Amino acid sequence: MQRHKGSVALVTGAASGIGRATAIRLAQEGASVMLCDVNMSGLEETLSLMPPSARVQCQELDVTNIDSCQQAVAQCMIDFGRLDVLCNIAGISLCRNLADITAEEWQRIVAINLNGVFYMCQAAMPHLVETRGNIVNMASTAGLEGLAYNAGYCATKGAVVMLSKSLAMEFSGKGVRVNAVCPGAVETPLSAKFEMPEGADPALLGRMFPLLEMSQPEEIAAAVAYLASQEARFVTGVAFAIDGGQTAG
Numbered sequence: 001m002q003r004h005k006g007s008v009a010l011v012t013g014a015a016s017g018i019g020r021a022t023a024i025r026l027a028q029e030g031a032s033v034m035l036c037d038v039n040m041s042g043l044e045e046t047l048s049l050m051p052p053s054a055r056v057q058c059q060e061l062d063v064t065n066i067d068s069c070q071q072a073v074a075q076c077m078i079d080f081g082r083l084d085v086l087c088n089i090a091g092i093s094l095c096r097n098l099a100d101i102t103a104e105e106w107q108r109i110v111a112i113n114l115n116g117v118f119y120m121c122q123a124a125m126p127h128l129v130e131t132r133g134n135i136v137n138m139a140s141t142a143g144l145e146g147l148a149y150n151a152g153y154c155a156t157k158g159a160v161v162m163l164s165k166s167l168a169m170e171f172s173g174k175g176v177r178v179n180a181v182c183p184g185a186v187e188t189p190l191s192a193k194f195e196m197p198e199g200a201d202p203a204l205l206g207r208m209f210p211l212l213e214m215s216q217p218e219e220i221a222a223a224v225a226y227l228a229s230q231e232a233r234f235v236t237g238v239a240f241a242i243d244g245g246q247t248a249g
């Protein structure tokens with residue numbers, strides 16, 4: 001399948017997990033890919049896993065820094081001359097009792113999970129208008145329903161869903177599509193670090209566990225590759241859950 005032949009994609013969070021799987025999948029489908037992350041050694045590892053024929057560049061990016069976001073997009077224009085697809089996948093989790101969340105932790109999760117998505121969308125949009133391109137933002141089922149002990153994660157992922165819908169409306173007349181993907185539990189380094197907070201009631205976390213087993217990053221990447229392709233020409237403003245039925249009931 002070469003749905004992305006000739007297109008250029010910028011992927012944040014490309015050093016690990018879902019971002020890495022997405023970068024590989026888009027390259028397998030013919031895209032040139034700008035791999036972006038704060039973790040340069042992880043990016044090098046992703047680079048070594050890319051299809052040999054792929055056109056790929058690595059760019060250090062801290063999504064919490066607006067200048068860094070603008071620089072990543074500008075570098076993509078220098079290296080590839082265009083931008084068709086922006087995948088905002090960088091993110092962190094924070095599972096804590098409300099009383100234990102420090103102001104620094106709150107600001108950090110907002111800075112990475114929400115501000116970073118906004119900065120990247122704003123920097124990329126003029127170029128996406130040129131190519132009638134599209135954005136895929138990585139939200140979560142935690143952006144669709146409440147998840148105990150995840151105030152910061154739910155708040156930021158819910159905001160990413162609504163940011164995506166708002167931009168989908170604002171740019172519908174300009175041919176730019178904006179969608180959000182909402183995975184349930186995915187087997188990645190992020191979910192491997194999951195720890196129940198002290199004194200937590202496991203029953204309250206019940207809905208976090210899907211009807212099926214955990215999904216793999218490649219399964220989420222497949223959905224991103226579809227949403228970012230011309231096959232999804234008529235799909236914009238959706239929050240696409242991939243969750244083994246977690247949010248079905």
Ligand SMILES: NC(=O)c1ccc[n+]([C@@H]2O[C@H](COP(=O)([O-])OP(=O)(O)OC[C@H]3O[C@@H](n4cnc5c(N)ncnc54)[C@H](O)[C@@H]3O)[C@@H](O)[C@H]2O)c1
Nearest residue numbers: 013015016017018038039062063090091140185186188190
């Ligand atoms: N794994 C899951 O179960 C799951 C479920 C739903 C949604 N998600 C979302 O998917 C996305 C990817 O998660 P993952 O599971 O692949 O996690 P991961 O930890 O494997 O990858 C996240 C990547 O984001 C990068 N990152 C963190 N802070 C950054 C910053 N300031 N600037 C640039 N890059 C930064 C990290 O270096 C890392 O490479 C996240 O947005 C996460 O919230 C994950």
